[in-house]
Amino acid sequence: MDLTILYRGPLASCDYDCPYCPFAKRRDTRAELRADRAALDRFTAWAAAQQGDRLSVLFTPWGEGLVRSWYRRALVDLSHQPHVDRVAIQTNLSCRTDWLAEADPASVALWCTYHPGQTPYARFLSKVGELADLGIRHSVGIVGLPENLPHARRLRADLPEGVYLWANAAEGHTYTDAEADDWTALDPLFPYSRRPHRSAGLPCRTGESVISVDGGGTVRRCHFVRTELGNLYDGSYRAALAPRRCPLAVCDCHIGYVHLETLPLYDVFAGGVLERIPGPAHRHVPVGAGGVFPVPR
Numbered sequence: 001m002d003l004t005i006l007y008r009g010p011l012a013s014c015d016y017d018c019p020y021c022p023f024a025k026r027r028d029t030r031a032e033l034r035a036d037r038a039a040l041d042r043f044t045a046w047a048a049a050q051q052g053d054r055l056s057v058l059f060t061p062w063g064e065g066l067v068r069s070w071y072r073r074a075l076v077d078l079s080h081q082p083h084v085d086r087v088a089i090q091t092n093l094s095c096r097t098d099w100l101a102e103a104d105p106a107s108v109a110l111w112c113t114y115h116p117g118q119t120p121y122a123r124f125l126s127k128v129g130e131l132a133d134l135g136i137r138h139s140v141g142i143v144g145l146p147e148n149l150p151h152a153r154r155l156r157a158d159l160p161e162g163v164y165l166w167a168n169a170a171e172g173h174t175y176t177d178a179e180a181d182d183w184t185a186l187d188p189l190f191p192y193s194r195r196p197h198r199s200a201g202l203p204c205r206t207g208e209s210v211i212s213v214d215g216g217g218t219v220r221r222c223h224f225v226r227t228e229l230g231n232l233y234d235g236s237y238r239a240a241l242a243p244r245r246c247p248l249a250v251c252d253c254h255i256g257y258v259h260l261e262t263l264p265l266y267d268v269f270a271g272g273v274l275e276r277i278p279g280p281a282h283r284h285v286p287v288g289a290g291g292v293f294p295v296p297r
Helices: 030-049 069-079 098-102 121-134 146-158 177-186 190-194
Strands: 002-008 054-059 084-091 108-113 137-144 165-169 210-214 218-222 225-231
Touching: 002 030, 030 069, 054 069, 069 084, 069 098, 069 108, 098 121, 108 121, 121 137, 121 146, 137 146, 146 165, 146 177, 165 177, 165 190, 177 190
Parallel strands: 002 054, 002 210, 054 084, 084 108, 108 137, 137 165
Antiparallel strands: 210 218, 218 225
């Protein structure tokens, strides 16, 4: 079986205080951290034991995982498992990077977000450079708030040409066509993020080849549909895996709509779906500009 797993344990603490985030500067208690570590260790052991399957894993913690040693160890350990094609994590890159020298660069990857005002720009850019020096696959992105546009332009100018810079449409923000064009000039794939995608009744890979798992092992089709499919650790989820249509009206998060079969994003991000790295042909040329894929308007 080829299976993509989005894992989100109980960790909910972050070292940043972004004003739009409910987990800003939240601190987990020692007991909560111990529970999160135990849950992640259990998941990592399970994943390592699935020798008969092909796995890809994306860690999507509510908080910042890589400041915790157990997340760093999980990425290193899983990167060396021959049946794990990719292991990636969403991170603000506030952690050190030297530990990645122990990981297999062929399978580990980072999805990095720059948060202006939370870390010095030079420090963030230096860490991105360290990833490149280590040969670690990575994408870099920013929330598409109007005040972040100058920071995004600076990033695009300073990042190597081969590093994909993504922009997430800010939640609750409506973009004029001119504003959207500014962001699309930096991220050719921004049109996919600009508006929620109608998903009701449309086929989606989640629940068939993609699942969401929480710290207790409860399996759901994705983070946004609460219906349970079973448990990872007793294997009960396997019987529930099947082609499914989305029960929600819209899907507005990249880690959700990237799996919609009605969008071409598996082709756009071929080989880099989990770490949000598109193929070279789609990193710089606006989608639909004489190409294969239409621009959502």
